[in-house]
Amino acid sequence: MSLIKITIDNQTIEVEPGTTILQAARMIGPGVTPPAMCYYSTLETSGGYCRTCLVKVSKGSEKDPRPMPKLVASCRTPVMDGMEVQNYTSEEVKDVRKAVTEFLLINHPIDCPICDQAGECHLQDLSYDRGKSQSRYDYEKRTFDEIDIGPTIKLNMNRCILCYRCVKVADQLTPQRVHGVMNRGWDSEISTYIEGAVNNNFSGNMIDVCPVGALTDRTFRFKSRVWFLKPYDAHRDCPDCAGKAVIWKFGNDIYRVTGRKDQWGEVAEWICNTCRFEKKDLSDWIEEGPRKIDRHSVISQNHYLKGTQFVASPEALPAKELK
Amino acid sequence: MSNEQGVKKFDPEKRKTIRFSEPALESIQKIIQRYPAGKQKSAMLPVLHIAQAESDGWLSPEVLDYVAEILGLLPVEVYEVASFYSMYNLKPVGKCVLEVCQTSSCWTRGAEDVVEYIGKKLNIKAGETTSDGMFTLKTVECLGSCGTAPMLQCGAEYHENLTEERIDNLIERYRKEDRRRNYTDLDFVNSN
Amino acid sequence: MSRKLLLAKDHVPGIRSYDVYRANGGYASVEKALKTMSPEAVTEEVKKSGLRGRGGAGFPTGMKWSFLAKPEGVPRYLVCNADESEPGTFKDRYLMERIPHLLVEGMITSSFALGANTSFIYIRGEYFYVSRILEQAIAEAYANGWLGKNILGSGYDLDLYVQVGAGAYICGEETALLESLEGKRGNPRIKPPFPAVEGLYRCPTVVNNVETIAAVVPIVNDGGEAYAAIGIGRSTGTKLISASGNINKPGVYEIELGLPVEEFLFSDEYCGGIANGKRLKACVPGGSSVPILPEYLVCKTATGDDRLMTYESLSDGGFATGSMLGSGGFIVYDENQCVVRNTWNFSRFYRHESCGQCSPCREGTGWMETVLRRLEKGMGNLDDIDLLVGVAKKIEGNTICPLGDAAAWPVAAAIRHFRHEFEYHVLHAEKVKDPKHGHKEPIMPVKPAPVVA
Ligand SMILES: Cc1cc2nc3c(=O)[nH]c(=O)nc-3n(C[C@H](O)[C@H](O)[C@H](O)COP(=O)(O)O)c2cc1C
Ligand code: SF4
Ligand code: SF4
Ligand code: FES
Ligand code: FES
Numbered sequence: 001m002s003l004i005k006i007t008i009d010n011q012t013i014e015v016e017p018g019t020t021i022l023q024a025a026r027m028i029g030p031g032v033t034p035p036a037m038c039y040y041s042t043l044e045t046s047g048g049y050c051r052t053c054l055v056k057v058s059k060g061s062e063k064d065p066r067p068m069p070k071l072v073a074s075c076r077t078p079v080m081d082g083m084e085v086q087n088y089t090s091e092e093v094k095d096v097r098k099a100v101t102e103f104l105l106i107n108h109p110i111d112c113p114i115c116d117q118a119g120e121c122h123l124q125d126l127s128y129d130r131g132k133s134q135s136r137y138d139y140e141k142r143t144f145d146e147i148d149i150g151p152t153i154k155l156n157m158n159r160c161i162l163c164y165r166c167v168k169v170a171d172q173l174t175p176q177r178v179h180g181v182m183n184r185g186w187d188s189e190i191s192t193y194i195e196g197a198v199n200n201n202f203s204g205n206m207i208d209v210c211p212v213g214a215l216t217d218r219t220f221r222f223k224s225r226v227w228f229l230k231p232y233d234a235h236r237d238c239p240d241c242a243g244k245a246v247i248w249k250f251g252n253d254i255y256r257v258t259g260r261k262d263q264w265g266e267v268a269e270w271i272c273n274t275c276r277f278e279k280k281d282l283s284d285w286i287e288e289g290p291r292k293i294d295r296h297s298v299i300s301q302n303h304y305l306k307g308t309q310f311v312a313s314p315e316a317l318p319a320k321e322l323k
Numbered sequence: 324m325s326n327e328q329g330v331k332k333f334d335p336e337k338r339k340t341i342r343f344s345e346p347a348l349e350s351i352q353k354i355i356q357r358y359p360a361g362k363q364k365s366a367m368l369p370v371l372h373i374a375q376a377e378s379d380g381w382l383s384p385e386v387l388d389y390v391a392e393i394l395g396l397l398p399v400e401v402y403e404v405a406s407f408y409s410m411y412n413l414k415p416v417g418k419c420v421l422e423v424c425q426t427s428s429c430w431t432r433g434a435e436d437v438v439e440y441i442g443k444k445l446n447i448k449a450g451e452t453t454s455d456g457m458f459t460l461k462t463v464e465c466l467g468s469c470g471t472a473p474m475l476q477c478g479a480e481y482h483e484n485l486t487e488e489r490i491d492n493l494i495e496r497y498r499k500e501d502r503r504r505n506y507t508d509l510d511f512v513n514s515n
Numbered sequence: 516m517s518r519k520l521l522l523a524k525d526h527v528p529g530i531r532s533y534d535v536y537r538a539n540g541g542y543a544s545v546e547k548a549l550k551t552m553s554p555e556a557v558t559e560e561v562k563k564s565g566l567r568g569r570g571g572a573g574f575p576t577g578m579k580w581s582f583l584a585k586p587e588g589v590p591r592y593l594v595c596n597a598d599e600s601e602p603g604t605f606k607d608r609y610l611m612e613r614i615p616h617l618l619v620e621g622m623i624t625s626s627f628a629l630g631a632n633t634s635f636i637y638i639r640g641e642y643f644y645v646s647r648i649l650e651q652a653i654a655e656a657y658a659n660g661w662l663g664k665n666i667l668g669s670g671y672d673l674d675l676y677v678q679v680g681a682g683a684y685i686c687g688e689e690t691a692l693l694e695s696l697e698g699k700r701g702n703p704r705i706k707p708p709f710p711a712v713e714g715l716y717r718c719p720t721v722v723n724n725v726e727t728i729a730a731v732v733p734i735v736n737d738g739g740e741a742y743a744a745i746g747i748g749r750s751t752g753t754k755l756i757s758a759s760g761n762i763n764k765p766g767v768y769e770i771e772l773g774l775p776v777e778e779f780l781f782s783d784e785y786c787g788g789i790a791n792g793k794r795l796k797a798c799v800p801g802g803s804s805v806p807i808l809p810e811y812l813v814c815k816t817a818t819g820d821d822r823l824m825t826y827e828s829l830s831d832g833g834f835a836t837g838s839m840l841g842s843g844g845f846i847v848y849d850e851n852q853c854v855v856r857n858t859w860n861f862s863r864f865y866r867h868e869s870c871g872q873c874s875p876c877r878e879g880t881g882w883m884e885t886v887l888r889r890l891e892k893g894m895g896n897l898d899d900i901d902l903l904v905g906v907a908k909k910i911e912g913n914t915i916c917p918l919g920d921a922a923a924w925p926v927a928a929a930i931r932h933f934r935h936e937f938e939y940h941v942l943h944a945e946k947v948k949d950p951k952h953g954h955k956e957p958i959m960p961v962k963p964a965p966v967v968a
Contacts, residue, residue, distance in 0.1 A: 099909035103878040186881035188871035193402035194333035367698030409682035428759035465602035469759035
């Protein structure tokens with residue numbers, strides 16, 4: 001099939017038909033790529049929920065050049081030949097994205113100093129990027145109790161942005177989904193409904209896909225910020241998965257194991273729970289070398305850190321954290 | 324009030340004892356026949372209504388699990404659906420759930436007074452059940468009866484153009500008849 | 516008396532039963548369509564009639580039908596939207612309860628036109644007793660050969676089922692309805708694909724409102740042109756209006772489109788004027804989702820023309836000074852009603868009914884409700900008013916389905932026309948602590964001074 005042409009923020013690329021605007025933007029590069037909090041390229045039917053990736057289609061296609069009347073979710077909108085899209089070049093898009101960020105934050109506890117995801121959190125990135133520092137929502141927030149969904153995964157629903165990614169992981173990677181979205185609207189929550197364990201050999205991938213700190217690794221032994229840890233690509237011979245992972249070390253101890261995320265923060269190859277939760281000895285792994293963090297993240301942007309990556313700078317951290 | 328957060332207790336022993344009546348199981352099988360092969364999940368909403376009527380007016384986790392078995396679904400699929408829709412009670416309720424509409428057209432015609440009146444009369448607040456387990460008072464959103472406001476629903480029944488006198492009579496009748504009112508009841512056809 | 520096409524026989528004793536319905540000309544459209552017309556010819560009549568969807572959006576029905584994909588070997592479905600949950604709307608219930616066979620007849624004729632062999636009526640769960648009435652009518656139709664195999668010897672087969680919902684306004688949105696009919700949570704689907712291509716069980720599907728389908732009966736009987744002769748411009752035919760609120764005669768009225776609002780509101784044939792001799796304060800003419808109109812924009816448009824009951828006239832002036840016909844839920848408020856309170860009431864409804872899939876609606880409906888509750892109770896401040904306008908604007912147009920818009924519009928419109936009343940709630944906090952404050956000191960809308968060029 002012949003390629004079709006799309007222009008995003010004045011940069012043009014040719015892509016296969018059926019490509020979404022977001023995918024095309026990623027091919028061009030980070031400079032034109034909208035943030036995506038719910039889309040995940042390896043999960044079918046993901047995307048459409050969070051609305052952070054809304055863009056303006058200023059020209060529908062060569063055939064029908066009319067602009068689209070509303071902003072569209074770039075992750076769910078296929079490109080048309082000759083389509084022109086505005087992302088960072090549109091004030092309207094930036095304005096709405098700011099608003100969407102604010103919506104995502106009104107019920108968020110903003111407890112980054114005690115969150116395992118801090119430094120790796122897409123919501124944190126987004127709010128540094130385009131949020132407002134002062135919330136206009138000065139009412140009581142929705143709160144939930146933290147629950148353990150199984151021996152290895154902890155759910156802190158307060159931080160959840162209902163991106164549905166973990167539900168899709170459970171649907172698409174495991175045969176017996178036991179958690180899902182309960183209730184509706186403002187009261188929606190991720191839950192197992194009954195006391196129950198998410199216990200499947202691939203369930204740990206839910207932690208990796210979670211864009212925020214709602215699902216975290218209970219076996220993560222380090223009770224502090226990830227930027228103290230050094231990530232290394234490593235692999236092992238695993239009968240269940242490809243065994244390609246990232247081991248997060250402090251000295252010679254492995255504190256946690258995760259999948260390998262690409263520059264968009266997505267894991268291309270899922271890892272099994274054995275690799276993730278049980279293989280915490282250096283002898284379990286063959287190291288490939290230190291991992292570069294090139295994601296558009298607060299770690300790489302030194303929002304917290306001054307100086308070299310992964311070297312803590314005391315004055316940049318919240319005082320109580322350092323004691 | 325049916326939608327409460329947090330995880331619920333699941334009792335495997337209680338689960339073993341659950342079985343719907345033969346007529347209920349028969350109508351469930353009939354409902355499943357309506358849909359194309361393999362689409363039996365479509366029966367979910369009607370089956371949950373039957374389940375609620377079979378189970379003292381509310382859907383415990385054990386009953387939901389049983390429904391999952393009947394429909395060949397994962398239990399979580401049933402939990403997700405049951406907790407989405409407002410007509411499914413996920414907690415025990417009284418025999419007669421008085422659902423008073425609180426939306427605009429009813430409000431402008433005294434719906435709040437209706438809630439207050441019933442509340443005082445039964446000595447309960449909205450969301451509560453009388454100690455004898457007879458009545459639950461609930462506030463709900465528009466029931467498509469705005470032209471005959473204020474109104475309440477109880478089981479299959481619509482009670483419209485409410486006045487204190489009508490409420491008194493209604494409650495008295497329900498007390499006398501002393502039976503559970505379900506949405507699936509067959510014997511009510513609005514004569515309004 | 517205006518012409519009635521749907522409710523002409525609603526007071527005939529026993530019309531709910533098959534025999535009486537049939538004796539009064541019932542099922543003629545099925546006979547005519549199946550014996551003398553092709554499916555395309557039926558669709559053509561519907562196109563000619565100018566009928567527009569009666570569920571709220573007003574999309575031309577004939578056009579919708581012609582969009583239905585018809586791939587070989589794939590079943591097609593017609594699903595009737597009887598979810599009727601838009602506050603202020605109760606016309607479908609009235610029609611189904613009184614003349615259930617009219618809907619059954621319309622379903623058969625329409626299904627024939629669309630080539631559907633299985634059709635569903637999805638009815639809101641609260642209308643359980645109405646679903647029994649429909650099931651009874653369907654059983655009678657089967658017994659008399661109007662449903663089932665080889666109807667009237669035409670070779671056309673149709674099975675018709677009633678499916679009950681379980682309490683969720685969002686299931687009125689057509690893709691949420693289809694999800695619900697598939698036994699799932701009522702989460703609207705992300706479009707495209709549209710139901711005409713991938714609907715129920717991912718097969719081509721048409722979803723139409725109860726009244727739309729019922730209107731197909733007179734259209735087929737009398738011809739599309741006869742139907743189009745009623746009404747004004749692109750608002751053809753008759754429309755069922757659900758009238759409620761502070762009027763003398765609430766109820767369901769069938770009107771010819773084009774009737775002046777003033778006549779509808781004040782004549783004894785219809786609403787009979789404001790109850791208890793009070794003054795009109797405001798009106799929501801098309802169900803809770805449409806913008807509220809202050810008294811001075813109800814019977815006249817901003818340019819001084821008579822406001823008519825048509826799609827066009829009710830939206831004359833756009834969102835600045837107009838509203839919408841919507842589902843025809845005509846809610847009237849008298850001088851004692853408080854607009855802030857009522858806006859809070861609506862926002863509570865939308866917060867309760869948001870499915871929660873997308874963040875602007877899930878969070879935004881709750882946010883607006885919280886701010887409005889505070890304002891209504893006299894605990895807000897002046898900044899809250901603009902905050903509400905800002906939040907509403909950021910929900911509108913940015914959500915998966917139109918519920919976000921439906922939640923935002925009433926708030927934006929109430930502030931647009933009644934800002935002084937919102938300010939009153941801040942400046943006279945003590946007075947508004949009494950929920951019935953409007954009964955003591957009515958606050959009437961203030962007509963802005965005309966702009967002199
Ligand atoms: C939130 C929401 C609620 C709706 N509720 C209803 C409803 O209760 N009944 C209805 O017929 N249409 C409803 N609609 C409109 C439907 O999506 C759809 O447009 C309609 O059923 C099409 O039928 P029509 O063309 O015959 O009007 C609703 C739409 C939205 C966005
Ligand atoms: S828990 Fe995480 S992955 Fe799951 S829905 Fe919430 S934010 Fe998304
Ligand atoms: S706009 Fe509201 S109701 Fe519609 S999909 Fe989004 S959250 Fe659900
Ligand atoms: S990433 Fe596109 S809507 Fe969430
Ligand atoms: S507002 Fe109460 S039934 Fe509609």
